[in-house]
Amino acid sequence: MAEHQGRRRFLATIAAGSTMAAANRLASPAVAQNQPQLSWRLTSAFPDSLEVMQGAAEVFVKYVAEETDNKFKIRIFPAGKLAAPIAAADAVTKGKVEMAHTASSYYWGRDPTFALGTGLPFGLNARQMNAWMFEGGGLELMNEFYARFNIIAIPAGNSGCQMGGWWRKQIENLDDLKGKKMRVGGFAGKIVAKLGMIPVQIAGDDILPALTKGKLDAAEWVGPYDDEKLGLYKGAKNYYYPGWWASGPMTHIFINKASWDILPKAYQAIVTTAGAMANTTMLARYDAKNPAALKRLLRKGVQLRPFSKDIMEAAFAFAEDFYAETASSNRNFKRVFDNWKQFRADQYLWSQVAELGMDVFQAQAVNRS
Amino acid sequence: MAEHQGRRRFLATIAAGSTMAAANRLASPAVAQNQPQLSWRLTSAFPDSLEVMQGAAEVFVKYVAEETDNKFKIRIFPAGKLAAPIAAADAVTKGKVEMAHTASSYYWGRDPTFALGTGLPFGLNARQMNAWMFEGGGLELMNEFYARFNIIAIPAGNSGCQMGGWWRKQIENLDDLKGKKMRVGGFAGKIVAKLGMIPVQIAGDDILPALTKGKLDAAEWVGPYDDEKLGLYKGAKNYYYPGWWASGPMTHIFINKASWDILPKAYQAIVTTAGAMANTTMLARYDAKNPAALKRLLRKGVQLRPFSKDIMEAAFAFAEDFYAETASSNRNFKRVFDNWKQFRADQYLWSQVAELGMDVFQAQAVNRS
Numbered sequence: 001m002a003e004h005q006g007r008r009r010f011l012a013t014i015a016a017g018s019t020m021a022a023a024n025r026l027a028s029p030a031v032a033q034n035q036p037q038l039s040w041r042l043t044s045a046f047p048d049s050l051e052v053m054q055g056a057a058e059v060f061v062k063y064v065a066e067e068t069d070n071k072f073k074i075r076i077f078p079a080g081k082l083a084a085p086i087a088a089a090d091a092v093t094k095g096k097v098e099m100a101h102t103a104s105s106y107y108w109g110r111d112p113t114f115a116l117g118t119g120l121p122f123g124l125n126a127r128q129m130n131a132w133m134f135e136g137g138g139l140e141l142m143n144e145f146y147a148r149f150n151i152i153a154i155p156a157g158n159s160g161c162q163m164g165g166w167w168r169k170q171i172e173n174l175d176d177l178k179g180k181k182m183r184v185g186g187f188a189g190k191i192v193a194k195l196g197m198i199p200v201q202i203a204g205d206d207i208l209p210a211l212t213k214g215k216l217d218a219a220e221w222v223g224p225y226d227d228e229k230l231g232l233y234k235g236a237k238n239y240y241y242p243g244w245w246a247s248g249p250m251t252h253i254f255i256n257k258a259s260w261d262i263l264p265k266a267y268q269a270i271v272t273t274a275g276a277m278a279n280t281t282m283l284a285r286y287d288a289k290n291p292a293a294l295k296r297l298l299r300k301g302v303q304l305r306p307f308s309k310d311i312m313e314a315a316f317a318f319a320e321d322f323y324a325e326t327a328s329s330n331r332n333f334k335r336v337f338d339n340w341k342q343f344r345a346d347q348y349l350w351s352q353v354a355e356l357g358m359d360v361f362q363a364q365a366v367n368r369s
Numbered sequence: 370m371a372e373h374q375g376r377r378r379f380l381a382t383i384a385a386g387s388t389m390a391a392a393n394r395l396a397s398p399a400v401a402q403n404q405p406q407l408s409w410r411l412t413s414a415f416p417d418s419l420e421v422m423q424g425a426a427e428v429f430v431k432y433v434a435e436e437t438d439n440k441f442k443i444r445i446f447p448a449g450k451l452a453a454p455i456a457a458a459d460a461v462t463k464g465k466v467e468m469a470h471t472a473s474s475y476y477w478g479r480d481p482t483f484a485l486g487t488g489l490p491f492g493l494n495a496r497q498m499n500a501w502m503f504e505g506g507g508l509e510l511m512n513e514f515y516a517r518f519n520i521i522a523i524p525a526g527n528s529g530c531q532m533g534g535w536w537r538k539q540i541e542n543l544d545d546l547k548g549k550k551m552r553v554g555g556f557a558g559k560i561v562a563k564l565g566m567i568p569v570q571i572a573g574d575d576i577l578p579a580l581t582k583g584k585l586d587a588a589e590w591v592g593p594y595d596d597e598k599l600g601l602y603k604g605a606k607n608y609y610y611p612g613w614w615a616s617g618p619m620t621h622i623f624i625n626k627a628s629w630d631i632l633p634k635a636y637q638a639i640v641t642t643a644g645a646m647a648n649t650t651m652l653a654r655y656d657a658k659n660p661a662a663l664k665r666l667l668r669k670g671v672q673l674r675p676f677s678k679d680i681m682e683a684a685f686a687f688a689e690d691f692y693a694e695t696a697s698s699n700r701n702f703k704r705v706f707d708n709w710k711q712f713r714a715d716q717y718l719w720s721q722v723a724e725l726g727m728d729v730f731q732a733q734a735v736n737r738s
Contacts, residue, residue, distance in 0.1 A: 035404070066638035067436060122735075125728060127496055127529075130649055131656035160496075161723040223723065242727035269435035273642035280499055280645050287500035291715035294722070306726055316734045344735055346660035352732035353663070354530040354592065357675055358611035359494060359728070363721035365685045366491075366713055 036264065040074045042253070043092075045085035045102035047204060048078055050226055052289065053251065056157035056282040057101035060253060063274035072267055074099060089114075092254045093149045100254040101156060104142070108187045113332040115187045116340060117142045117153065119249045121319045123340075126158040126248035126283055128347040133250070136343045141336045148332075150257045154275035157251040157282030160290075162243035163227065164307055165220030166211065166236035171307075174314055183207055183219035188245030194318040195311070204230055211235030220245075224293035225286065239302050244315055251282070405633065409443045411622070412461075414454035414471035416573060417447055419595055421658065422620065425526035425651040426470035429622060432643035441636055443468065458483075461623045462518045469623040470525060473511070477556045482701040484556045485709060486511050486522065488618045490688045492709075495527040495617035495652055497716040502619070505712045510705045517701075519626045523644035526620040526651030529659075533609035533676055534589030535580065535601045540609075540676075543683055552576055552588035557614030563687040564680075573599055580604030589614075593662035594655065608671050613684055620651070 042061065046054045061074045083091035088100035089107045104117025124132055132138035133155050146153050165184070171177060178196040189199030202210060210216040212235040219236070220243060221227045233239070253275055260268070298304070323341075327334040411430065415423045430443045452460035457469035458476045473486025493501055501507035502524050515522050534553070540546060547565040558568030571579060579585040581604040588605070589612060590596045602608070622644055629637065667673070692710075696703040 063638055063642050067635050067642065069633075069635045122731065125724065125731075127652065128656065131653040134650060134653040135657035136653075161727045163723050224719070242723040242730070244727065244730075247727050247731070264438075266436050266438045269432055270639070270642075273432050273436065273639075273646045276646040276649050277642045280649060281503060283496065284500040284502075284504040287497065287716065287719070288504035291719040294719050304722060312730050313734065316730075316738075320738060345738075347656065348732050348735040350593070350656070350660040350663050351728070352736070353673060354532050354611040355494065356728055356732055358530045358613065358616050359720070359725055361611070361613075361681050361685075362491065362494075362616065363717050363725055365682065366717040367721070369685075369689060369714075 035068060035071050035266070038072045038267075040072075040098040040259070041077060041082065042074050042099035042101060043077050043081070043083045043088050043097045044079050045088040045100060045106060046079060046251075049204060049229060050222070052225065052282060052285045053157065053159065053222075054078075054101075055285065056251060056278040057253075059281045060101070060156055060274045060278040063277050064270055067270045067274065068267070072270070076101075089149065089151065089254055092151050092256050095150075095256050095258065098256050098259045101251060102254055103249065103251055104153065104254075105185070105187050105249070111145075111332055112187070112326050112330060113145050113336055116333070116336045117146075117250070117252060119247060120323065120340075121188050121191050121245040121247075122316050123247050124344055124347060125351075126160045126250075128344070128351065129158060129248045129250050130155070130279070131347065132340065132343050137339055138336075138343070141339055145332055145336060146254070147257060151254045152257050152260045153252040153254055154272060155250055156253045156275050156278040158279065159222055159246070159249055159286050160283055161248060162246035163220065163223050164240035164243045165218050166227070166232045167218040167238040167240055167305075168211070168214070168236045169217070170238055170305065171240070171311070173308055173310055177311065180217040181215070183210070183216050183221075185220070185245065190322055191245065191315055191319050194322070195315060208232060208235050223286065223290050224297055225289040228293045228297055233297055233300055233302050237301060237303055238305050239297065240305050240307055242307070244307070244312060250279075253278075404437060404440050404635070407441045407636075409441075409467040409628070410446060410451065411443050411468040411470060412446050412450070412452045412457050412466045413448050414457040414469060414475060415448060415620075418573060418598060419591070421594065421651060421654045422526065422528065422591075423447075423470075424654065425620060425647040426622070428650045429470070429525055429643045429647040432646050433639055436639045436643065437636070441639070445470075458518065458520065458623055461520050461625050464519075464625050464627065467625050467628045470620060471623055472618065472620055473522065473623075474554070474556050474618070480514075480701055481556070481695050481699060482514050482705055485702070485705045486515075486619070486621060488616060489692065489709075490557050490560050490614040490616075491685050492616050493713055493716060494720075495529045495619075497713070497720065498527060498617045498619050499524070499648070500716065501709065501712050506708055507705075507712070510708055514701055514705060515623070516626060520623045521626050521629045522621040522623050523641060524619055525622045525644050525647040527648065528591055528615070528618055528655050529652055530617060531612035531615035532589065532592050532596065533612045534587050535596070535605035536587040536607040536609055536674075537580070537583070537605045538586070539607055539674065540680070542677055542679055546680065549586040550584070552579070552585050554589070554614065559691055560614065560684055560688050563691070564684060577601060577604050592655065592659055593666055594658040597662045597666055602666055602669055602671050606670060606672055607674050608666065609674050609676055611676070613676070613681060619648075622647075 044054055044057055057076050064072050079085050086106055088102045091097045092100045105115040107114040143152055181198045181200055183202055184192050184199045192199045207219045208231050211219050327337050413423055413426055417423055426445050433441050448454050455475055457471045460466045461469045474484040476483040512521055550567045550569055552571055553561050553568045561568045576588045577600050580588050696706050
């Protein structure tokens with residue numbers, strides 16, 4: 001309650017006008033002024049069951065509090081409490097909450113440019129995504145776009161490349177995909193449909209029953225650690241890879257821009273670096289937890305299978321066509337996409353040399369040793 | 370000068386005893402007390418010419434200052450000014466400076482356990498290194514070791530997998546390596562010597578003349594961006610990959626432990642997250658800068674060549690033997706290494722599936738598109 005009132009007071013300050021706030025910031029700084037007491041609210045777009053993804057927001061909030069001696073408190077509200085995942089960005093836009101932890105791509109229906117913030121199918125890997133965001137102009141371009149929605153974004157996590165989902169039957173080639181019903185996230189459904197499949201969107205808890213009853217032929221979720229918790233291996237044993245629709249999906253803290261603009265510069269820097277810690281931690285946790293989960297799944301009889309080359313190439317070609325079409329009809333998308341596409345080309349030119357050469361060697365040498 | 374005096378005052382506070390400092394921290398916090406004015410000194414172990422590596426310390430220092438409204442100032446001293454690179458850790462141990470930005474492996478001669486902090490040859494890649502450090506127990510284990518030297522470390526950067534260096538002649542197999550003089554960093558020289566080569570340690574600026582005159586047959590430095598600046602392509606045209614001795618080398622901020630212990634908790638959190646931002650930024654900058662440098666080098670007639678499989682496998686086997694020997698005679702090394710080796714095995718088990726599957730596909734699909 002106290003927090004809530006604190007927030008109201010702070011929103012009242014915002015309403016008093018950002019000009020005044022800016023003037024305050026320029027004034028000779030008294031310590032108390034530069035370290036105001038704040039109580040903000042953050043709506044999570046991720047279910048608690050995705051504890052690693054959701055946990056990045058906890059890391060973020062913990063560091064912001066520690067760095068400010070608990071003067072800047074951010075309370076996390078679970079998905080659906082204040083805003084549904086699909087409404088999280090809107091809640092930030094309208095100032096219902098100051099922050100959300102979300103996948104930008106959830107809002108691709110409003111404008112496909114949102115998808116670029118998380119990562120397009122056949123996009124960058126997690127490391128390349130950081131390079132693009134922080135040093136390739138990606139974050140500036142995306143924030144220019146988000147500003148239309150009164151949002152400023154800070155990278156806050158990544159799952160790494162996801163898996164290609166659980167399939168009741170083996171799929172050898174493109175023909176095997178025709179007519180298959182697959183649970184798959186929003187934007188990727190566009191490409192999946194071009195492969196002749198029927199994309200279905202249902203919540204995490206509903207996947208296993210649908211898969212078991214044959215209402216779904218396939219379903220993707222995240223990777224070994226999260227998929228194991230949903231028990232998806234009980235509904236289908238063929239575990240395909242890679243999840244080409246999620247090669248390095250990044251999450252963000254979305255911040256109401258008016259709230260951000262009146263933050264003292266020190267708090268802005270604190271939020272930015274707490275985001276960097278969350279971003280690093282989510283990926284590190286997934287990397288630390290996935291191997292053991294994969295081993296457990298294999299012991300349960302799960303069959304790892306790669307998508308065939310013709311499936312991968314057809315999906316890649318459909319994706320490229322779809323991006324070209326979207327860029328030709330949407331200037332927001334085109335502005336970011338043109339930069340992203342050149343960056344992606346450059347990244348794979350370089351990363352295939354030392355990095356990929358080393359990874360390919362190590363994968364066989366270490367696993368044999 | 371003011372900074373220097375500030376530092377002296379702060380050191381005097383340290384001398385007054387950490388017990389008092391701890392008691393102060395428990396006392397009801399007044400704002401001024403929790404945000405003391407500090408002026409610290411950081412010695413860099415990297416030459417200014419390695420501006421991306423060195424730049425991570427600048428990112429770190431910039432964020433610490435911004436987050437504290439310039440109350441916590443850290444001044445960077447270039448390598449050699451206060452301490453030579455090889456003496457940077459010692460300067461921190463003795464409290465000559467509060468901080469250093471360095472590669473832990475520079476001190477492997479004192480104890481090979483230091484090499485694990487940066488990464489052993491045939492070690493983890495940059496992303497796996499983060500996973501091990503932050504979520505695999507790596508940082509706790511290393512800090513337990515560094516405590517013997519009155520040091521606490523915070524990850525602060527990574528170059529990604531480096532290149533295998535510049536070779537005057539093509540090398541096809543193990544026989545071609547015999548008797549070759551190669552400029553190569555410290556710890557890796559142990560493995561290089563087992564391959565029948567003669568490892569040589571010379572400073573960056575001396576490499577090109579030695580290579581041109583044939584005093585060296587080969588030389589490694591970092592990767593395309595840094596190597597181009599030294600002009601190494603003028604001395605040898607065969608650019609080999611991968612740099613198996615540096616698969617994901619991490620740099621750290623080394624902090625004098627007594628200085629760290631009396632930092633207010635908020636400052637400790639600020640230093641930690643500023644480190645996370647430096648860590649992310651260094652890798653992102655290398656990734657953003659290396660592709661263009663690689664393209665320029667290729668236009669100058671540089672020949673990219675992979676090390677042959679028999680060379681890689683022989684080096685891997687020598688490295689594994691060397692680690693086993695070292696672990697059997699050094700308990701510090703064994704304690705960290707045992708954890709690291711299991712973690713590496715688990716990482717490659719998992720990363721070869723979705724991540725590597727995607728990277729391999731993308732490398733050919735994107736480069737063709």
